[in-house]
Amino acid sequence: MLQGPATSAKLKFMGTYQPTMGLEIHAELKTRTKMFCDSLNDPEETRPNVNVCPVCLAHPGTLPVPNKKAIEHVIKVGLALGGKINERTKFDRKNYFYPDIPKAYQISQYDKPLVEGGELAGIRLTRIHLEEDTGTLVHESGASLVDYNRAGVPLMELVTEPDFRSVEQVVEFAKELQLILRALGVSDANMEKGQMRIEANISLNMGTKVEVKNINSFRAVHDAIEYELKRQEEALEKGEKLTQETRGWDEAKRKTFSQRSKEDAHDYRYFPEPDMPPFETKPFDLDSLRANMPELPAGKRERLKEEYGLNEAQAEALVVDSEMANFFEAAVSELKEGLPDADPIIIYNYLTSDVRGLMNQGSIAFKDLKVTPEHLAHLAGLIHAKKITSRQAKDMLVKMMESGEDPEDLMKKGDMAILDAAEVERAVNAVIDENPAAVADYKNGKTASMQFLIGKTMKLLNGRARPDMLREIFERSLK
Numbered sequence: 013m014l015q016g017p018a019t020s021a022k023l024k025f026m027g028t029y030q031p032t033m034g035l036e037i038h039a040e041l042k043t044r045t046k047m048f049c050d051s052l053n054d055p056e057e058t059r060p061n062v063n064v065c066p067v068c069l070a071h072p073g074t075l076p077v078p079n080k081k082a083i084e085h086v087i088k089v090g091l092a093l094g095g096k097i098n099e100r101t102k103f104d105r106k107n108y109f110y111p112d113i114p115k116a117y118q119i120s121q122y123d124k125p126l127v128e129g130g131e132l133a134g135i136r137l138t139r140i141h142l143e144e145d146t147g148t149l150v151h152e153s154g155a156s157l158v159d160y161n162r163a164g165v166p167l168m169e170l171v172t173e174p175d176f177r178s179v180e181q182v183v184e185f186a187k188e189l190q191l192i193l194r195a196l197g198v199s200d201a202n203m204e205k206g207q208m209r210i211e212a213n214i215s216l217n218m219g220t221k222v223e224v225k226n227i228n229s230f231r232a233v234h235d236a237i238e239y240e241l242k243r244q245e246e247a248l249e250k251g252e253k254l255t256q257e258t259r260g261w262d263e264a265k266r267k268t269f270s271q272r273s274k275e276d277a278h279d280y281r282y283f284p285e286p287d288m289p290p291f292e293t294k295p296f297d298l299d300s301l302r303a304n305m306p307e308l309p310a311g312k313r314e315r316l317k318e319e320y321g322l323n324e325a326q327a328e329a330l331v332v333d334s335e336m337a338n339f340f341e342a343a344v345s346e347l348k349e350g351l352p353d354a355d356p357i358i359i360y361n362y363l364t365s366d367v368r369g370l371m372n373q374g375s376i377a378f379k380d381l382k383v384t385p386e387h388l389a390h391l392a393g394l395i396h397a398k399k400i401t402s403r404q405a406k407d408m409l410v411k412m413m414e415s416g417e418d419p420e421d422l423m424k425k426g427d428m429a430i431l432d433a434a435e436v437e438r439a440v441n442a443v444i445d446e447n448p449a450a451v452a453d454y455k456n457g458k459t460a461s462m463q464f465l466i467g468k469t470m471k472l473l474n475g476r477a478r479p480d481m482l483r484e485i486f487e488r489s490l491k
Contacts, residue, residue: 029216029245033182033237034138034174036211036223037189038167039199040145041085046164047144048076048119053165055205060150060159068144068164070115075287078103082166085198086126086142087296089168092192092308093137095130097298102290103142107281111158112147119144120169122282126293132192133185136173143167168199174213179237183230186210191309191332203229214240220254224268226261236261240268312337320344320356329364335378339363339385346389351396358392366406370413382416383409391419399423403475433485436469436477440485443469454490462486 043053049067057063067074090097104122125141147163149156170189176182190208193199201208210233215221224240227233240259247254259268284290307315309331316327316337330337340363344356367383370376391408394400400408400423408419443465444451454461466482 029241029248030218031177031241032174032215032218033176034213035170035172035176035182035185036213037170037172037186038145038209038211039170039193039201040162040207041082041166041168041199042197043079043081043085043166045079047079047082047142047166048164051164054161055165055200055207057161060157061161063161064163068114069160076119076285078288078291079166082142083126083293084296084301085166085196086140086168087293087298088196088198088301088305089170089193090127090130090140091298091302092196092305093127093130093132093140095127095137095140097127097293098124099294100124100290100292101126103285103288104282105285106143108279110146111156112149112160112163114147114160114163118146119285119288124290133181133188135175135181135185138171138173140168140170143169174215174218179234179241182212182237183234186233187230187332188309194334195306195308195312197306212237212240214244216241216244216248219248220256222254222256223258224261225258225271232261232263235266236268239266243268320360322357322360326360326364336363336368339378339381339388342385343388343392346386347392347396350389351393354392354396358395359388362392362405362409363388366409367413370409374413376413382414383412384416387412387416387418394419394423398478401470401475401478403470407475433481436473436481437485437489439469439472439477440482440489443472444486444489451490 040055041053045051046053046063046068049065051065051068052063054063067076087097089095101121101124103119105117106120106122107117109116120143121141125139127140128138130137130140145162145165145167147158147160149158151157172185176185186208190201190203193201193208199207203209206228210227212224212227212233213221214224214237222240222244224236227236244254255270255273257273258271260271261267262269312331313324313327316322316330317324322330330340340356340359343359343363347354347356347359367381367388371378371381391405391412395402395405400419408422411417411422412419447465447468450461450464454465462483465486466479469482469486470477470479
């Protein structure tokens with residue numbers, strides 16, 4: 013569960029130093045084309061410099077045209093996070109030279125961003141604005157090559173206030189934002205693919221600020237910030253003066269390293285983009301966007317707990333995996349149609365353990381899964397009605413994964429039904445006769461022997477008996 017800013021009793025990181033951190037989070041937006049041209053926005057393209065055109069390569073005489081869908085995506089994020097959508101906004105030029113910027117400037121937003129303010133998990137947001145992404149550098153054989161496929165891709169930047177007081181807060185915030193972006197459908201926000209990138213501004217006691225870039229996983233976010241806090245504290249303890257700088261994160265060495273002195277806004281020489289006039293956001297119909305807002309993670313957590321009786325951890329497992337959540341809810345809906353009093357936890361347990369385990373074992377995605385929500389509901393119904401045992405259910409799931417058959421059909425075809433009491437009792441008597449030592453141990457007070465005898469009987473019956481029935485018969489027979 014996300015928490016707000018830490019209390020004063022928890023502010024100390026080590027010794028007498030209080031961490032203060034703010035984040036800048038970039039997310040590539042899901043659009044068909046790039047931010048200012050018709051080149052495809054395809055993050056899966058592996059061939060270099062395929063999705064390029066004269067506009068995103070900055071050929072002389074070309075003019076940018078803003079991507080309406082990208083603007084709408086940022087507005088949706090702003091609405092979801094309670095930000096103010098500026099009625100009038102504009103694009104600006106952020107001037108700096110680097111090989112992956114073909115224009116030698118980046119079209120971004122400066123003093124009139126699309127969104128101002130907002131809040132997430134007790135952390136205040138400064139702004140959310142829109143810009144274009146850069147290309148990528150590939151270093152090989154002693155040369156640096158440039159791939160401009162990513163240059164010009166719509167990029168949302170979210171900037172927070174320096175409200176973070178712990179590494180754990182930062183990681184939880186970033187994870188929650190990722191879930192929100194995915195729920196809104198505006199970004200896949202896959203950090204391993206560079207679709208969501210985090211930069212942390214870190215200081216101790218509100219002193220010299222250091223920006224750490226190149227953080228591409230939640231583990232790296234945690235480790236990079238933790239390392240930097242310790243590095244700064246050790247420097248201050250030695251009486252050294254910290255430098256305002258940009259540092260990178262070396263994943264292999266598990267440490268930050270200096271890249272360059274930190275720029276201020278004036279270093280970029282921002283000025284209004286002359287090729288695109290300011291524009292208004294009224295045509296985007298904010299009321300309609302609010303009304304059609306999808307369910308967000310915080311609301312989904314509470315609904316799953318209230319509607320299905322899930323605990324915090326169970327609800328969280330479904331919130332972070334929307335495909336599994338959809339499968340779960342469809343299966344429970346089917347189960348409740350026939351058995352209104354059935355417990356949805358049966359579905360949850362088999363889905364998250366047995367089905368998910370078989371999926372991982374076979375590298376199977378939900379879209380390729382042969383077991384349907386209806387099939388899992390029917391399996392849960394058989395368990396609820398005590399027509400099959402837990403052991404049989406597991407065996408049946410393996411067959412369902414292979415064939416895609418409904419469990420009720422497998423019941424008719426195979427030897428899967430639970431045996432009646434008379435057949436079970438005959439098997440119990442046989443196990444008692446074959447295991448006199450275990451029987452004697454049980455009668456002498458060793459209750460663990462009962463489980464041994466039950467296991468022997470289950471094996472003899474190929475799992476076709478309920479453990480509770482076996483225990484009852486054994487207890488009666490061994491009095």
